[in-house]
Amino acid sequence: MKLKSSLTILAGVAMLVASPSVFAAGNEKTIFIPSFAYRTGPYAPSGIPIANGLVDYFNLVNERDGGINGVKIVYEECETQYKTDLGVECYEKLKMKGRTIVNPYSTGITYQLIPKASVDKVVIHSMGYGMTAAADGRWFPWVFNFPMTYWSQASGVVKFIGQQEGGLDKLKGKKIAHVFHNSPYGKEANPTLETLAKQYGFELILLAVDNPGQEQKATWLQIRRANPAWVYVSGWGVMNQVAIKEAAAVGYPMNHLIGNWWTGSEADVLPAGEAAKGYRSTTFTMPGADFPVHKDIIKYVYAKGKGAGERERIGEVLYNRGMVNAMFNVEAIRTAMAKFGNRPLTGDEIRWGFEHFNLTEKRLEELGMKKFTRPIAVSCENHEGNGQLLIQEWDGKRWKVASDWIEPMREVVRPNLEKAAEEEGKKLGYTRSACDKSA
Amino acid sequence: MLYRVAGQFKTTYASDQAIFPIAQDRWFALLGLVAAFVGVPLVANEYWLQAILIPFLIYSLAAIGLNILTGYAGQLSLGTGAFMAVGAYSAFKMTTAAPQLNIIIVFMLSGLVAAGVGLLFGLPSLRIKGFYLAVATLAAQFFLTWLFNKVPWFVNYASSGTITAPPRTFFGAMVTGPGATAQARYLVALALVVAFALAAKNLVRGHVGRSWMAIRDRDIAAEIIGIRPLKTKLLAFGISSFYCGVAGAELVFLYLGSAETLAFDISLSFLVLFMVIIGGLGSILGSFLGAAFIVITPILLTNVPQFIGLQLRVDLQKHIELMVFGGLIILFLIVEPHGLARLWQITKQKLRLWPFPY
Numbered sequence: 038m039k040l041k042s043s044l045t046i047l048a049g050v051a052m053l054v055a056s057p058s059v060f061a062a063g064n065e066k067t068i069f070i071p072s073f074a075y076r077t078g079p080y081a082p083s084g085i086p087i088a089n090g091l092v093d094y095f096n097l098v099n100e101r102d103g104g105i106n107g108v109k110i111v112y113e114e115c116e117t118q119y120k121t122d123l124g125v126e127c128y129e130k131l132k133m134k135g136r137t138i139v140n141p142y143s144t145g146i147t148y149q150l151i152p153k154a155s156v157d158k159v160v161i162h163s164m165g166y167g168m169t170a171a172a173d174g175r176w177f178p179w180v181f182n183f184p185m186t187y188w189s190q191a192s193g194v195v196k197f198i199g200q201q202e203g204g205l206d207k208l209k210g211k212k213i214a215h216v217f218h219n220s221p222y223g224k225e226a227n228p229t230l231e232t233l234a235k236q237y238g239f240e241l242i243l244l245a246v247d248n249p250g251q252e253q254k255a256t257w258l259q260i261r262r263a264n265p266a267w268v269y270v271s272g273w274g275v276m277n278q279v280a281i282k283e284a285a286a287v288g289y290p291m292n293h294l295i296g297n298w299w300t301g302s303e304a305d306v307l308p309a310g311e312a313a314k315g316y317r318s319t320t321f322t323m324p325g326a327d328f329p330v331h332k333d334i335i336k337y338v339y340a341k342g343k344g345a346g347e348r349e350r351i352g353e354v355l356y357n358r359g360m361v362n363a364m365f366n367v368e369a370i371r372t373a374m375a376k377f378g379n380r381p382l383t384g385d386e387i388r389w390g391f392e393h394f395n396l397t398e399k400r401l402e403e404l405g406m407k408k409f410t411r412p413i414a415v416s417c418e419n420h421e422g423n424g425q426l427l428i429q430e431w432d433g434k435r436w437k438v439a440s441d442w443i444e445p446m447r448e449v450v451r452p453n454l455e456k457a458a459e460e461e462g463k464k465l466g467y468t469r470s471a472c473d474k475s476a
Numbered sequence: 477m478l479y480r481v482a483g484q485f486k487t488t489y490a491s492d493q494a495i496f497p498i499a500q501d502r503w504f505a506l507l508g509l510v511a512a513f514v515g516v517p518l519v520a521n522e523y524w525l526q527a528i529l530i531p532f533l534i535y536s537l538a539a540i541g542l543n544i545l546t547g548y549a550g551q552l553s554l555g556t557g558a559f560m561a562v563g564a565y566s567a568f569k570m571t572t573a574a575p576q577l578n579i580i581i582v583f584m585l586s587g588l589v590a591a592g593v594g595l596l597f598g599l600p601s602l603r604i605k606g607f608y609l610a611v612a613t614l615a616a617q618f619f620l621t622w623l624f625n626k627v628p629w630f631v632n633y634a635s636s637g638t639i640t641a642p643p644r645t646f647f648g649a650m651v652t653g654p655g656a657t658a659q660a661r662y663l664v665a666l667a668l669v670v671a672f673a674l675a676a677k678n679l680v681r682g683h684v685g686r687s688w689m690a691i692r693d694r695d696i697a698a699e700i701i702g703i704r705p706l707k708t709k710l711l712a713f714g715i716s717s718f719y720c721g722v723a724g725a726e727l728v729f730l731y732l733g734s735a736e737t738l739a740f741d742i743s744l745s746f747l748v749l750f751m752v753i754i755g756g757l758g759s760i761l762g763s764f765l766g767a768a769f770i771v772i773t774p775i776l777l778t779n780v781p782q783f784i785g786l787q788l789r790v791d792l793q794k795h796i797e798l799m800v801f802g803g804l805i806i807l808f809l810i811v812e813p814h815g816l817a818r819l820w821q822i823t824k825q826k827l828r829l830w831p832f833p834y
Binding site (some may be wrong): 074076077081085114115118121122125129130132133136139144145148149152153155156168219220221223224227228245248315457464465466 | 509521522526527531625634635636638640642643653654655670696725731732733735736738739741775778789791793794795798
């Protein structure tokens, strides 16, 4: 029992010590954005480039433009190791420093934070991951998952496979396998794949890989036996490279293997060497470091010694992903500032910015990101926006774009999504909001 | 001087057998309870309650559970995570099937379900001992988490495979779900852990606890003096799993809010086992000390560089934390192999003589 009293004292002391650092920022106008990073553990190969891209872009905005319309970005990283309990701890800690946006970078953590965020008035931007159902903004006003959800992505991949086979009707009787990380993240695409399997008459084989995914021998032997025409992989961290290596080991044709956008970075294909040539994955950002924004990052951030990572790794797939995430955050805040003024904003005001997010071709060009990603618009009802996806291919040295922008099958995804949103929303005791146009 | 026991005469059996036979201890315990129930909710901010104290209380309960089995009855178990998962998933199933059922009753019932499963997986303990038993409980760990992952009925057919704590009230106050305040959750966790710790303390001091310890120390001798191994071992498994089950339900409902089987994987079993070993095998206080050490030390270590104004990269910070934490575990085990509880006992002995040691 003594422990409890000493804990109280400890808590008091800790708060005394902690308080000065919270207010140390001074009079300068700042906006706080936390970064949930994982630079250690089995998911570090995926986590490091994302965290670097995110932070580098924030630094770029601070160094080049003096912040967002003069309001400097203050960020703090918190290590989650992709673990949900550490993610919750990070959220609680960083919440005290500012309630604005969180980018959880884990579907598991996103699921944990969705109920909390609406109470704390924090915007969750799970960019291309997280709970698909949250794309219905009438049930989940605080959660945004543009440019696209896992369901839309899966439908886009099936469409692409259809193109390769010479038409969606050719899928009838074919086998398509989904190799997924056995977690909320990996399972997310399954309902849509099941719907499409019924619709187009292909046989869906679902193969789960347990966390962290280093052991996949059995999975790929099953694939060799079933011999599906196409394999779609939803992996993350160390699972990705193992999947590609195992696919090569059982002699599965690499050009019939498609990863989702978290299963297609340099770290995933390099360990497999030559064998990974021809491997494809989806993406919504261009690969490479040839865009003006990259030059700006080198000029304003790396030249000043403020870079988060190594200069050579700028332009890696996941680096670009982190960068575009930061850009979405910044532009959403800028949208909100146009209405509420150039000052530090509350979570509620930033949410307005997300709901009225409209990234135009012209704005992308101003940002030095012309053709880097697609223009996108978000609305109150539709939090996944009108994103489209690309297919990129690994040529043994670098990623190259291997398709045009593919429009997902919205007519299939949206009705199911609205049904799921109602289900998930009711579980949390939410009610549907009207999305009033005048607001 | 402060801790003088001279002059405290025990005139009845009851006073001699009290949990805290020394007056100072009683006062400490009382003060600690008052501080925990009244002081902490007033003083601590949300971060401390939500990220540190609530998990500490929940892990303490799980550690008490494992301590009953491993520390008192001597049955090594690596299935703690699975038994916690049983508690969590059955609490979820029950409260979604019968929303009007009081959440505390749901916790108790899910503890009972976990106890049943614990009994089942405790059966091999009659034949196998030590490391072999550990392997059998390991099977429970893998089988149960696989089961919850595989059968969608357990998650009410949610496509993500996660269970989410729905909002539930207790005497009008919201205690689970996103709307519940950290204070309310903390108080529920605290009340439960205090009640269960008291129950466990009394259990291990009595007839049942003594038979557990007899089995632990020499099972053949225990059998000869008339202790039935079947009943005793299974009782230990049942009660231990009950505690773990309640802790598992609390973990999802009061702390995480939603969870998947990954939250209950083998590393959780090891974590609770480490708490018990570091805190002290066969000690209720040790369960608290162990949980505090394992839960709080990493968080303190992560925050220390910032408190002293040092800006380190998060990965470096994490690596330092792991190294220091590992070092501390080794240090404590070298200094006192019997755990933190024994260290506390030694301190008490020294305090009695202070300032005139001999």
